[in-house]
Amino acid sequence: MKYASQQVAKPYFIFALILFAGQILFGLVMGTQYIIGDFLSGYIPFNVARMVHTNLLIIWLLFGFMGASYYLVPEEAGTELHSPLLARITFWVFAVAAVATILGYLLVPYAKLAEITYNDLLPTMGREFLEQPTITKIGIVIVCLSFVYNIGMTILKGRKTVVNMVLVTGLIGLTVFFLFSFYNPSNLVLDKYFWWWVVHLWVEGVWELILGAILAFVLIKVTGVDREVIEKWLYVIVALALISGLIGMGHHYFWIGPGEYWLWLGSIFSALEPVPFFMMVLFAFKMVKKRRHEHKNEVATLWALGTAVMAFLGAGVWGFLHTLAPVNYYTHGSQLTAAHGHLAFFGAYAMIVMTIISYAMPIMRGRPQGNSSSAQRLERFAFWTMCLSMIGITLALTVAGAAQIAFQRLPESGEALSFMATQEKLIPFYWIRLFMGFVFLAGLLTYFASFFVGKTDKLSHA
Amino acid sequence: MLNYKNIFSSWLFMLTLTLISATFAESSDPSKMAILFICIVTIIKGNLLIDNLMALRHSLHRIRWMMLAYFYILLPIIMLTIIFPETTRQLTTL
Amino acid sequence: MSNILSPPISDLRVHKPEQQTGSTETKTIGSTAVWILIYAELTEFALFFIVFLIAKAHNPELFSAGPGTLNTTAGMLNTLILITSSFFVAKAVSAIKLGQREASIKWLWLTLLAGVTYCGIKGWEYYWNEAAGFDVSTNLFYSLYYYLTFNHLLHVLMGMCTLLWVTLRAYFNAYSAADHEGLESAALYWHMIDMVWIIIFPLLYIL
Structure with a gap:
């Protein structure tokens, strides 16, 4: 490891793998429900299990990508990360938001979750993969922006390699396209x-x-x-x-x-x-x-x-x-x-x-x-x-x-x-x-x- | 290794085999012998292609066998399912 | 490294007989990636064949009447042409191995010409079907016939693009007797297309 700040990737990787395990468990629940229709249905209905399975997938991959970026961008750019502190804060914000959202799916009926999170102010819930409450979506945007800012500043201050540029283009694209989850005609x-x-x-x-x-x-x-x-x-x-x-x-x-x-x-x-x-x-x-x-x-x-x-x-x-x-x-x-x-x-x-x-x-x-x-x-x-x-x-x-x-x-x-x-x-x-x-x-x-x-x-x- | 003579003669042989098997197309319900014959002809064509045109006869043994297995496994399956449609139907009915 | 790539990949290295070179010089045919591609494609087509066979077993009348309504001449001509194209491309590889770049390019152009002819005949065959009143939705036999042959046609087009690319590369001196992995890989892919057709022809047009 060339730079001490690359170390911030570690919690991202660990948390990503924990969520990955969760994703697989809910996949198994659904795999069973395909055969035995009412397996655990009182506790984890199929639609909830599916939502958790797919949402966990996307969230753990995002954690993985963030960890990967925090690790490789400083090394490629040849400089310390712009702000390791910001990376640590966004980790905790994102982790807490992810856990709270998943718990919300599991513990509260979905309609109730929409009500508690004031979905009617800016309705975005209820669509496949985009089931997150609006407030979580806003959280994801904030996390992504601070992440792209942190990575972007690191690249601006250091070496601009092709790997870095391609990566950051992908990350900006990721953030921009996520904004369409707020458009709900x-x-x-x-x-x-x-x-x-x-x-x-x-x-x-x-x-x-x-x-x-x-x-x-x-x-x-x-x-x-x-x-x-x-x-x-x-x-x-x-x-x-x-x-x-x-x-x-x-x-x-x-x-x-x-x-x-x-x-x-x-x-x-x-x-x-x-x-x-x-x-x-x-x-x-x-x-x-x-x-x-x-x-x-x-x-x-x-x-x-x-x-x-x-x-x-x-x-x-x-x-x-x-x-x-x-x-x-x-x-x-x-x-x-x-x-x-x-x-x-x-x-x-x-x-x-x-x-x-x-x-x-x-x-x-x-x-x-x-x-x-x-x-x-x-x-x-x-x-x-x-x-x-x-x-x-x-x-x-x-x-x-x-x-x-x-x-x-x-x-x-x-x-x-x-x-x-x-x-x-x-x-x-x-x-x-x-x-x-x-x-x-x-x-x-x-x-x-x-x-x-x-x-x-x-x-x-x- | 590629061998000039092998490439050329394999090519001619494969053309001949194709023409022979095409004559069976006239009958709408080929006999069991005809089915067997066509499958064997197809396996021979596959063999020629793999060994001589792809030049695998003396090299990449594992790959060569994986390629040959394609013909050695698939063609008997094709032959058996066509000769025994009743059994195939039973096996594949859910 | 060799142990992590075990065993299929390490096997790609051919050990020349010792008496030829006096050493254990290793040599590969084509790129490892192209063998993965070839096997993935062959598996894909094997799945189609199995679907076809199951459908055939469940609809015997439909499928025994089917081949008779197809244009066997077109199918046979295309078999002959693909086999010939395989011959051409094998000649192109053997030429480059002898360092004869000009000859190799000539054989590659002939392969491409065969590919174009194949597409032309396929077009005629589809046109002929249409004139006879058959299309994708006629019945299950025709749906599968179109799925298989059109898929194969797309592979031919893809193979032709690859061959065109290596022809241009050969033209700009990219290959030599010592280094021609790209050309060889493209040739192997083309052979795979021929292999699949060798099975499609009896399966659809004859049996």
Whole structure:
């Protein structure tokens, strides 16, 4: 670690992982409810569990991105963080707001929560992923602004590397697009039109910048390849990601009100979206092959390669499966969508956060060349368990989705099964999904355990 | 390694095999023997492509087997499901 | 490092027989990333094939009548053309391995020409279907036929863009007998497209 202020990343990473565990637990609750409808329904109804599952995901990723930025920006800029104190304060503000919001979801009926938080003054609640009370949303904006300010000032005062610039562009985009969560027109078409601008322009646009920047940073560190080479790749990837993603996002505009030309724009541009993800795979493997030194933190390299591959599979391949308008006509909002959502979010964004944690945490804990080999072995096992079980979840949901489409969507009216009758038939696949979910939990617990083992072993100093 | 003679003869052989299997397209319900024959022809074509045109015969053994497995596993599945539609139907009814 | 990349990746290094080089010089065919891509794509198509087979088993009359209504000539011509294009691209790779850049570029252009011909025939086939009154929504057989073949067509277009890129790179002297990983990777991807079609052709048009 080059600068003392990089240390502020640590609480962000730790808290992100705690929220991650929460997300998985609520996922398991829902996975069970898919099969046993009234499981815990008196305490955690399905809609609440889903809200907690998705909100925790987004919040822990934000914590992860913030931690990553606080860690890598000072090192890239070659200067201390502008204000470590502000970073610590925003951590606590954000953590308290996140916990309070989640508790609000769990303890108070949603309508009551809206009432207590004066949602009627500026109604923004009640939409998927944007369920947070308005006051939490304002809190998120304040946290993001102070975070971007802190990062921005650090970059302004120091070296302006490509990694830094791409990262901060992504972070500004993240903040700006979040503002659309406050726009809540009564026209449902308009509402939906801009609703997609928040989470989906994140994941298909600006977050890819953040992903690219973090991946590039870790690759520079673990491979020692010239910065110029990595930057050249980063430029191409980012350009392709934005060109394909910003308009490709139009694949959400099929048949929901916006003009028919979106069928073409959305299909063509989103069919190109796998390209930048594949470039990332090419890039990661090429850099590791050209590595100039053997970094002892081998598992961080594994995470970096894994992120590229899994992001390509989840976002690229599984997205492409159902992105063309004539296909999407039948697959829209089926279990196939859930399959894609799981693998893409895990492969691209959950894994990039774990990549930077895997690289940065050992350094912040005084192990510049990575954890002891026993800890790395455990982490590697956790990596494979989580990746393979997530692929298992994805395949189970893909088959369920295909069956759902065959029963419910393709047949002419009259022959088609009802929604619930279809779900009844999909239960075998939901069992497989739930089993894979538990395997994932085992992987996650192993991952957590890897932080605590091998302390007494001889550290693998270079 | 790429071998000039192998590339050329594989190409000719694959063209011939394609023409032969295309003659079966005339009958709307191919016999079991015809199905077996077409699947074997397809496997041979896959083999030629992988070994000679992709030049994997003497290299990258694991990758080569993963590629060959695609044909060795998928084609028998195709053959069996087509020859035994009744069983397939039973197995895939939810 | 090798142990974390175990085992599929470390296997990509081919150990040349010792008597040839006298050392354990390692060599790779294509980039690791392209093998991941190829296997991901093959898996994707395998899933489509399985869907097709299940649908076929559940709708026997529809699916045994289906192939007869398709334009077999177009399907067969496209098979011949794709196999030929694979031959061309294999020649391009073998030429660059011998350091014959001009010849390699010539073979790449021929591959691209075959790709264009493929697209032309596919266009004619779709046009022919339309004239005969068949489209995506005719029945389940046609829906799956269009899903599979159109998806394959998109892969062909993608493969052609990649080939065009490596052709231009070859033109600007980017590849040599010693270093031609990019060209080789593009060629492997193109072979994968051919592989998939080798299965699509009997599955859709004959059986």
